[in-house]
Amino acid sequence: MKDKIMSLKEAIELYVEDGDLIGIGGLSFWRKATAATREIIRQKKKNLGVVSFVGGICADMLIGAGCLDRIRTSFIGMELFGLAPNHRRAVGAGQIKVFEETEATIALGLKAIYLKLPFLPLRGLLETDILKVRDDIKEFNCPLTGDKLVACPPIQVDVAIIHVPYADEKGNGNIQGPVWLDDDLAKTAKKTIVTCEKIVETEDIIHFQGKGQIPMQKVDAVVKVPFGAHPTSCFPFYTYDADHMMKYIQYCQTADGFKEYEKEYIAVASHEEYLEKIGGIKEILKIMT
Template sequence: MEERLLSLQEAVSRYVHDGDVVAVGGVGRNRSPMALVREIVRQGKKDLHIVGREKGMDFDMLIGAGCVRKVSFALVSLEEFGLAMNFRRKAQAGDIELDEHACNSVITSIRAAAMGLPFLPVKGMFGSDVFRVSKSLTEITCPFTGERLAAVRAIKPDVTIIHAHQADKFGNVRIQGSPFEDALKARAADRTIVTVEEIIEHEEIRANPHLTTIPYIYVTAVVHVPQGAWPASCDGYYESDREHVQEYASSTKTPEGFQEYLEKYVYSGRS
């Protein structure tokens, strides 16, 4: 096992490249890898294809900062704080390519990649315009039963970014609450960067292997970033910072407001 501890700056500059397919962990504003998102914005990464199920500020910030070429998603929203305005503006202007999915079809596209397959079938989808307009979904017939199914094209992440609770320096990661599909995203990707609240001793991992949710074989870099999900929540550590999300929502009403937000909270160097 190699030690995989890096700084935020090193991890992103080494392992996130312009044009990459980037799978992003967390759901809504829960355990979103916000420190990694801010570092990607600071380093001005370009032409990313971001992939996730139900996303919020993380996707909206990457899109607004001009890092994104394509979005594979089932929802981008700030929940009770309203529409994700950067997402909305760039989508309406045609500045980003939208690969709209249902939750299960976008998860299945990652599941296929994790299984080393080019596609997987899902039920449902027929009759929805999401299916009709999609370039990632097509109808197939089961060769055994004749059942009509939707085939979902695999999405292979070049890199997955996750915020988790604990890891050792070798990258044995513990997610201690809601799993979401973060482990799946790590298993599907060529590289995975994980920020964690705490670095724990390797012996502790060895003593409790059943608590390891992402073993080191799937992990490229570990970064110690307490509060690394802020302003999203990290279960067991902190709740989401609603006041800040409200500030984000208000500031993103205009592109100028969003630039001011970036100056204040991202470019100024807060991790």
Template sequence: MTLKEAVSQFIKDGDNVGVGGFVNIRQPIAITHEMVRHGFKDLTLSWQSAGMGPDYLAGAMMVDESHFSIKRIELAYWAHEAFGLSPMFRYLAERGKIEIEDWSNYNMSARFKAGAMGLPFIPTRGPLGGDIASSCRTKIIDCPFTGRPIALLPASNPNVSIIHVQAADKYGNCIIRGTDCTCAELAMGSAHTIVTCEQLVSHELITAAPKEVGIPFAAVDAVIEVPFGAYPGACRRHYYFNGDHIKQFHTGATEMCKGGSSDTLKAYYDENIFGVETFDEFIAKFPVTKLMADQKAESFNCERLA
């Protein structure tokens, strides 16, 4: 199906949406753009570590809360490493516009794992080493077998997860290159999963190396081929992130954080999201030379790691 059809069919107001990828790697940008165009109310967003994906959703709320709104986030990290803390996160958090449940990366991964296993909770020692238990629904009990304290984390079962991968077949079998970011567990623990892929390849090619299938078809409800679907973020073996555009995108949100107007951020959305019909039209706004340069930069990084 098309991306527009998938978003309209599987995401509803009030849903818990799981976001795949990690920080600026393999973020489901194309899906978030379509979500913004569609408009949703009172979403919960759940992820491990993310940046650009939630940024586009939160920025839409900053521009027009009546068209798009987030009620709650369950997360470990919302920032951009080299680019600093997300200005969208700062704006919504500092003004008390969203509920925040704070976990660690390991905690969120464990919660997705519990969801994928069909368990209501999972035991772990992770929260015992700090004060994370005070900021979330962690329950600490005495282990019935050892008598020692053990933390219980509630499973995370999003209504729908949104994930970008390097390759998939038409049935939804997915190949992930680089860090897998608990995306398989996220997909398996969600009621529905929308996947975009850099390349839609034959089923025969995928099944020729079954051990490389990171997400099985049974966990996927929609798969859409969207080249550059994580851009201006990065996608391993395909392209490096576009730092200049990320900074441009953040400019309007930073202005709003400092008490300025929403004009700059609104202009960005009007031009790049509401002003286009498809994600292909958004990508067409970038010079071919820039896209090729980011592809070359990622190829160079892959060669260094080989």
């Protein structure tokens, strides 16, 4: 078996190409692959798209850094802390293309990949304006009952990037808390990068709650990055860093402000340097469960 354990730099160099549609796991403030996102920015990838069930700081950083030209999320924001600042600015200025998604269009879009179907039907979206701004989502009548339904197209992700608490060297990933659509993203994407807090034995994965939701046969790279979801959470180890989130939003009030944030926290030599920059051991202990 080929060696899947590698550095973050190698994984992004090998598996993320300009123009790719990236599927980022997690949900707004929770278990986002932020370390991998910062590496994508450092490698100056271009014309990427992001699909996320619920987007947050990853997509927002990529927008700020000019790596994205399209976005597909059902919701993107900073929860009670406010709007996603770079996203709001870029969409207002028409700088990125928005695919207006919903929870179900993404969920069904991924499921359609498994089944090799041109669409999956949904009894939702009827009479909403989503149908006006998405010409690839269409109303139709059910051939069996005649009911009005909506056809949702497949979403083919090029590379899924999922942060998990535990993975083994073969690429089996275990998620202890909520899974959201992360397993579907990993299983339907052409390539999958798993970043993890800890590398464990396969026997451990079997015993963990939920076992291996991310299957080894679909994983190309395993990267150990402790606190690789900061400033978002990684259950069961740590919660999100509210202070850093507020700092991020503060920086991002202007496009230039984001550039300063990028210089300070993203353009760093190593993940260790990032952890020092955000406040080191004191901050880490603050967010540990």
